[in-house]
Amino acid sequence: MPGLVARTVAEIRRDVAAAHSRDPAARGVAAAEIVATWPGVHALLAHRVAHALYTAGVPFLPRAIAAVSRAVTGIEIHPAATIGNGFFIDHGMGVVIGETAEISDNVTLYQGVTLGGTGFATGKRHPTVQDNVTIGSGAKLLGPITVGHGSKVGANSVVIHDVLPHSTVVGNPGHPVRVEGGSSQATSFGPNPAGG
Numbered sequence: 628m629p630g631l632v633a634r635t636v637a638e639i640r641r642d643v644a645a646a647h648s649r650d651p652a653a654r655g656v657a658a659a660e661i662v663a664t665w666p667g668v669h670a671l672l673a674h675r676v677a678h679a680l681y682t683a684g685v686p687f688l689p690r691a692i693a694a695v696s697r698a699v700t701g702i703e704i705h706p707a708a709t710i711g712n713g714f715f716i717d718h719g720m721g722v723v724i725g726e727t728a729e730i731s732d733n734v735t736l737y738q739g740v741t742l743g744g745t746g747f748a749t750g751k752r753h754p755t756v757q758d759n760v761t762i763g764s765g766a767k768l769l770g771p772i773t774v775g776h777g778s779k780v781g782a783n784s785v786v787i788h789d790v791l792p793h794s795t796v797v798g799n800p801g802h803p804v805r806v807e808g809g810s811s812q813a814t815s816f817g818p819n820p821a822g823g
């Protein structure tokens with residue numbers, strides 16, 4: 628039990644640190660105020676509990692927690708989705724994270740982002756987002772694609788192909804305007820950086 632409390636406190640500290648470092652509006656705001664009023668932080672805390680219960684095989688409760696969290700924050704995260712450390716959702720309303728989505732460390736999402744499926748497929752059908760990715764407001768990332776580490780997805784992009792690491796993708800259909808940090812004339816996407 629003391630281990631659980633210590634881990635929970637450490638996670639909350641990391642969530643607050645992520646808000647402080649990535650939300651300009653959080654600069655100078657007390658940690659307690661962020662915990663009390665930032666919807667992205669609430670959604671993440673609720674997801675941690677829901678995910679732990681889901682992984683332990685507890686029925687009903689994980690979905691109930693996710694449903695209440697969605698009603699309060701406007702952020703819908705399936706209890707099975709896996710989320711790393713330092714995750715931050717800014718503003719939050721309208722974010723949907725699907726069942727088989729996998730999010731690594733230090734990822735930032737803005738409002739209206741969908742990590743969704745393309746249809747009625749079963750199995751792995753939602754995006755994998757690697758470390759240090761930023762996904763702009765309203766972006767839709769669909770299917771079991773991989774967004775490589777350090778990449779940016781522009782606001783309102785629709786992305787259905789893998790994104791190379793350290794790239795910037797914009798538009799509908801999403802296309803790279805920067806690859807590996809440089810500029811790009813490329814019109815096609817690279818191979819899956821995760822090799823999948």
Ligand SMILES: CC(C)(COP(=O)(O)OP(=O)(O)OC[C@H]1O[C@@H](n2cnc3c(N)ncnc32)[C@H](O)[C@@H]1OP(=O)(O)O)[C@@H](O)C(=O)NCCC(=O)NCCS
Binds near residue numbers: 718779783796805
């Ligand atoms: C994509 C983004 C990260 C900028 O990345 P960047 O690497 O700095 O890219 P640039 O600003 O140099 O833009 C590169 C090109 O993409 C275009 N572009 C940038 N963002 C775009 C977008 N969201 N949709 C379409 N085109 C976009 C630019 O016009 C530019 O085109 P050009 O080369 O023909 O002039 C940024 O524009 C963005 O969309 N951020 C999301 C922020 C957000 O959601 N904020 C919400 C706060 S509430």
